[in-house]
Amino acid sequence: MRVFTGQRAFLLQRLTALVLLAYVAGAAVRLAFGAPLSLGQWRDSAAHPAGAALIALLAAALLLHAWVGVRDVVLDYVKPLGLRVAVLGMVAAALAFLGLWTALILASHAL
Amino acid sequence: MLQRSLQGDALAVSGWLRAPAALLAWAAAHHLFAGVRHLLMEAGIGSSLASARRSAYAALIAGAAIGVAALVA
Numbered sequence: 001m002r003v004f005t006g007q008r009a010f011l012l013q014r015l016t017a018l019v020l021l022a023y024v025a026g027a028a029v030r031l032a033f034g035a036p037l038s039l040g041q042w043r044d045s046a047a048h049p050a051g052a053a054l055i056a057l058l059a060a061a062l063l064l065h066a067w068v069g070v071r072d073v074v075l076d077y078v079k080p081l082g083l084r085v086a087v088l089g090m091v092a093a094a095l096a097f098l099g100l101w102t103a104l105i106l107a108s109h110a111l
Numbered sequence: 112m113l114q115r116s117l118q119g120d121a122l123a124v125s126g127w128l129r130a131p132a133a134l135l136a137w138a139a140a141h142h143l144f145a146g147v148r149h150l151l152m153e154a155g156i157g158s159s160l161a162s163a164r165r166s167a168y169a170a171l172i173a174g175a176a177i178g179v180a181a182l183v184a
Contacts, residue, residue: 055113
């Protein structure tokens with residue numbers, strides 16, 4: 001695997017951007033024209049496998065998009081190798097934590 | 112936020128939270144419009160200098176409009 005060629009990150013950034021755009025557009029349409037969601041409906045939809053998968057896809061797209069964006073900024077501006085590795089490591093840990101947390105919330109809610 | 116919303120905690124933004132929330136909404140909206148603009152230009156749409164200028168201003172204004180709406184709505 002080639003590291004830092006950038007094309008995979010570029011494609012991942014665009015792909016996740018389109019996924020997020022679809023969610024935002026869907027949410028905006030829903031907000032403008034749809035009936036308000038009751039707490040019960042929201043809880044049921046998040047407990048349903050399909051609903052949980054939609055939330056998981058949103059979280060995955062958001063975290064991967066954030067990762068590529070922060071990575072780009074760090075690669076552009078943080079030049080010392082040790083510092084760069086440290087910063088990227090902390091960002092990766094934080095995003096991984098958020099992803100794991102989301103998975104745990106969804107899993108515990110589904111039970 | 113996901114956990115709290117599933118527990119039914121109110122996520123309403125009011126009081127002193129309104130300004131920072133509107134700031135975040137502005138940032139997110141600006142990011143979204145600028146991103147869509149870049150995607151369109153990568154697809155070869157609106158990449159002439161004149162139309163790129165226009166879309167740049169449109170993205171700036173649309174993002175700010177969302178931010179203002181979040182502040183006053």
